[in-house]
Amino acid sequence: MKTIWITGASSGLGAEISKQAQSKGYRIVKLARSFSTSKMENQNIISVHMDLLDENQVMKTVKYLSEQGLAPDVVINNAGIGIFKTAWDINQQEAEQIFRVNVLGMMALTGAVIPIMKEKQSGHIIQIGSQAGKLATAKASVYAASKHAVIGYSNAIRLELKPFGIAVSTVNPGPIATPFLKQADPSGSYENSIKKWLLDPTKVAERVVRLIETPKREVNLPWWMNVAAKAHAVAPHLFESIAGPFLTKK
Ligand SMILES: NC(=O)c1ccc[n+]([C@@H]2O[C@H](COP(=O)([O-])OP(=O)(O)OC[C@H]3O[C@@H](n4cnc5c(N)ncnc54)[C@H](OP(=O)(O)O)[C@@H]3O)[C@@H](O)[C@H]2O)c1
Structure with a gap:
């Protein structure tokens, strides 16, 4: 029976991934700050307190x-936060918080589990990125930068880990109906x-859980945002002049 760790499993996408992975019969380790200490919910589900801002606690x-x-x-690196403000309105503390959870905390956990997977010569790291990591939009400079970092890091470790039989997938969704959006933009x-x-x-969780059995390099949702990100990569100036209103919706 595979053991699946899911960060950010207390809410939104992570909670849904946990539920669906559990129904497929996997052993689930749910990680988040909201879980008190560690609690066996049943024989195959354990919820564990972990704050990604505390590297020592992660180790x-x-x-x-x-x-x-x-x-x-x-390991499904799903925990993440966003604050949607312009680059001049967001303060250094907020920017650091975003990078410490989305990037540095994720890297600390990933770096700590890789030796375990290398030892077994198998494993799979699933990274929840974002379409913001493919195509940056206004009022999301820091969040988009953090998700670009997630994708860049994932592309590099995919190369490093291939010889050890460890797969790396990135899932890049567009906006999802979860509490994330209210936290990122309380208005x-x-x-x-x-x-x-x-x-x-x-639906997003279904695609993530499917990856557990069939690892793929990338999942991009919805398909048309992926097409937009590709068009932007080819002709950024033209794309921004046509799609400008859609890139400034925040
Ligand atoms: N919703 C969207 O529009 C959207 C779009 C694209 C990508 N994403 C990405 O999808 C992922 C899941 O987000 P969501 O939409 O499900 O948001 P969510 O409902 O707000 O859930 C975020 C999760 O991250 C956890 N978390 C936050 N800070 C943490 C910390 N310091 N240490 C450990 N865990 C922490 C939270 O748990 P605790 O508070 O209990 O710690 C919570 O379980 C994120 O990576 C997000 O960037 C979201």
């Missing part, structure tokens, strides 16, 4: 779970302006 959690016979076959105006394009977290 201790990896050691503890490994000692409990719960070393991961798959609700961004969520309102993109209401009709919001992805259903159950």
